[in-house]
Structure formats: C-alpha cells, structure tokens
Amino acid sequence: MALEINDGLRCGLTPGAPSIVPTPPSLVREAGQTSPRPPRLLDRVREANRLRHGSRSTEKSYVGWIRRFILFHGKRHPAEMGASEVAQFLSSLAVEGRVAASTQNQALSALLFLYRYVLHQELPWLDDVVRARRPKHLPIVLTRDEVRAVISKLDGTPRLMAGLLYGSGLRLLECARLRVQDIDFAMNQIIVRDGKGAKDRVTVLPTVAKEPLTRHLLKVKRQHEADLACGAGWVELPWALARKYPNAGREWPWQWAFPATRFYVDRATSQRRRHHLHESVLQRAVLDAARRAGLGKRATPHTFRQSFATHLLEDGRDIRTVQELLGHNDVSTTMIYTHVLNRGPAAVTSPADRILDL
Secondary structure, eight states: OBEEEEOSGGGTOOTTOOEEEEOOOOOOEETTEEOOOOOOHHHHHHHHHHHTTOOHHHHHHHHHHHHHHHHHTTTBOGGGOOHHHHHHHHHHHHHTSOOOHHHHHHHHHHHHHIIIIISOOOOHHHHHSOOOOOOOOOOOOOOHHHHHHHHHTOOHHHHHHHHHHHHHOOOHHHHHTOBGGGEETTTTEEEEOSOTTSOOEEEEOOHHHHHHHHHHHHHHHHHHHHHHHTTOOBOOOSTTHHHHSTTGGGSGGGSBSSEEEEEEEOTTTOOEEEEEOOHHHHHHHHHHHHHHTTOSSOOOHHHHHHHHHHHHHHTTOOHHHHHHHHTOSSHHHHHGGGGGOSSSTTOOOOTHHHHOOO
C-alpha cells in the first residue's frame, strides 16, 4: 500500500509541514450515500496515544519517527514490512545518522507502539529486536559558587525559574507547567502534577524564592484580570476537566505561574488562551548566562536539577529523601549522584595529595 505526503493542513500541522497519510481511497456510493474515508495512519497514531493518556511530546516524537520510517522505505505501508525493514532503519540511524543510543531506542519504541497499538499486529520479532545499550554518563554538576554565578547573570522570570530548578529540583517542563494552585506558600512546598511517568510528587519551596515568587504572581494576577476584561483569560485544562468544570479555565488557581507573553486562539473552542512560557526561553537564557559567567562547563536548565541532588547529598540528606524529591522510580537512578560528590563517606583522597607539592 503506497503512502503519500500532503500539505498537512487537515492533520492539524502548520502549513508547509509534510505529513504522511494513506492514499485516499475511492469514494464508494451505495444507495446514494458516500462512505466516510478511514482515518489516516498518523491520525490513528495520535488517537492511540491520547487514548492511553500519552504526553504530547511522546505523540510528536512517535509521529516523527514513524514518518521517517515510512519515508526511509520509499513510502511503503508499515503493514507490508517486518523485522528486516525495522532492523535496516535502526542500523541506518546508528551507522549513517550516528545517533545516540537513547535516540535509537526512542525510534524503536515508536515502531513498537505503531505495530502493537495502531496496526494491532502481535509480531513476536518486535520483542526480539535488541535495544541499543545506553552509555552511562556522570551528570554535569555545578559547584555552589558556579550556581550563584550563573543565576546572578539572569534577570526577571528566567532568574526566578532557574532558582526553582536549583532550589526545588524541578525538571524544566515541570517548572514551566506550574499552576498557581501548585505552589503552597504556607507549607513551603511545590506540588508537581503529572510529572515524568504521569506521577504527582511534592518537593520543597525554597524560602529564598517565596518573596520574589509572590511579587511575580501579583503581576501575573493583574495580567490575568486584564485578560478577563478583554474576553480572554483562558488556559488549557488537563484531560476532561474543561467539560466537568466549564469555567475553571478562567479561574485564577488554574492559571500558569509562568504564562507566555502572547495569546493564542484554541481551534476547538475559539477561546483566547495563554500558554505557559516556552521552555526554549529559559534554555537560551541559561546558556547565555553561563557564557557570560565564564563557566568552564556546559550548563543547561537540567544542570540545576542535578546540582540540587548532589548538594543535598553533600549536606548529608538521606538518599531516599532525595529520590522522592526528584521523583525517581528507582533509587539506583538517584545513586548516580553519589559518584560526583567531592566529600563525604564516598570520597577518595588521591595519594598524590599526601606526598607531592605541585
């Protein structure tokens, strides 16, 4: 079955972004009626992901890899392909594309999802496909002085967000997606909703961030009130809450703590909404701040989270507590930070320090 690329407009994509869809079948007329055209393959992928409450980033990634798989094999339909075609595609990624093991495994996961949940084919060979072995890398960790130096080069909202990444151990998207009701000033805690692995967790709200965060939220509230006055003020709600609570999308507790500067119009509801601040804003700001601070390490927003974990362990915090604050499923994931400690029970002193004077 051949697949073709259309202009993507009917798939909800931006103009000019190609999408892969099955060749439109001929319309069958029976008794004066036209049979509906079956859903396109990539639309079925999106539907299957949403049915399983998959994240939007997962959906975007899977659709992209499936599109690349089909194009790699000359637009052949996946139902006509098997183990050899999957192996060829993954090998090409590793040999010609020189992608990382994690990227290759992500492509494999997309193909597993396609065959299992979209095409409903139980193919035993898929389980036998060997996943690439991911190399173990030690995390990049900043010293306390380096953290202070980078954050001192930031201003405004990026500075406040970076302070929460380091002070609360948040992931970048977890920070960007914070809602007003998720910040508990009385209990000195932040509730992370639907974090990695679709889990909620509680982490600490740094005392040093409370006053600037309060001032920030006052400005956001004034902006929200102005939005309401001009017929806007909506935000996207998770899952089906918009149907259960039709007006909740305009209520203050549901607003993003770090909203975007511009409106957008939701196609389904025609509501004028604000998205949360895009993660790329903080990524660019941190990279620039690290450069201006003269840092000899590559610092990203995630580096603050890694530094948070390491510094807590340096201070003697129990590793199980750090695991809960980070939201790790397995304590072995948290254990990696014990290998970058510069002091404590795991520290090793070089013998050169005892006898040499360099």
